[in-house]
Amino acid sequence: MDFSQAVTLPYQAERWQPSPAAGVWRYPLEREAAESGHVTSLVRFEPGAAFPEHAHPLGEEFWVLEGTFSDENGDHAAGSYVRHPPGSRHRAFSREGCVIFVKLNQFEPADDAVRVVVEKQGLWLTGEHGFRRLALHRYGGVNTSLLEFAEGGRFPACCYRDGLEILVLEGELSDGSARFGARSWLRLPPMSVPALQASGHTRLWVRTGHLTRARPVSQVM
Template sequence: MNSDYEKKALIDTNNLEWQIDTQNVFKKVLSTKDEEETSLIKLQKNSSLNQETKINSVEVFVLEGTYINQYGKFLKGTYLKLSKENESLVKTDDNCVFFRKTNHFSDEQKIIIDTETSEWLEGQGNLKVMPLDVQTALVKWPKDEKFIPHKHWGGEEILVLEGIFMDEYGNYPKGSWIRSPHLSEHFPFVKEETIIFVKTGHL
């Protein structure tokens, strides 16, 4: 699914049905390629991601609830990049929804950031930026902000967290996932305050 990184992919995840993965674990799969997967995952109260040990490198952004793994307990708004995570230790004590990318990198990293308490930095124009990793950030767009037309060297991937992201090709409400290939270009803007999770140059 959406395995060709040379093609644009667009999914309004609000229109996707949750698929049962295992007991009390539900998925909305956005992209798969070899061992790589990009998905939204929902764990119900007092459930675990996997009953068996399975080790992945992961990037996780917690959208709702509490995410628990071998490194601790993480609330909504936490970003994690981990070179090794044991799925049998991933659980929640309430309902939890998170965006997850598995096996997309091979370097030894452990990054954990609470974006609810981290500082926004000045970006281009009136944008605010919260760096999460070299190629990953949160970007806050104020009302009626426009960005310069630009190309995506190495591609771009966006998950809309709040508001409505827009460009000349369409409108993307909260929950939209957009992946644009290498050298694609667009002219993005917003009409209301909008926050996006964005990765660039990783394709």
């Protein structure tokens, strides 16, 4: 939870942990407290598993990696990005099973937009540095997007200035000394200067601009 420090976590399948709900597993990335506050994790639902109704004091967002995630608002298949605003509640479940990347209690209080972006319906923009980008959300200088490198390439240096968070969706990133495959997670503080390189076809979930003012919150979910 020290946002001034770089954290790089290659994916390790043995790090999955059971949650309080039967059939729901967690893969911790950053967590302020056992069941509250600032949380970033992977979550896996076995077929038919459900998580009881719960609140999001400062919001929830998730990206569906596999399967279909469901709640009272509908079904969200792989390739969906969903935001629930501060103060929202829901009961989560999956009929067929799913894996999601989820972030809890990390919104600005006024960032209250309900938002769903489906990757296959989104508008991808092609950049001049060999990748294309799909915007997922933007608020107060914080940008969340997907980046896709068709044939590898250098990660854009402009993204490092105000902090950078990456989840590798497909392919591989390298910083010159370590390699990060699918489901690896990196958090780099403001003004970091690593030289991240994508190898071959690589897709990334990326957030920039949020670590300059990131602070843990201590509100019960």
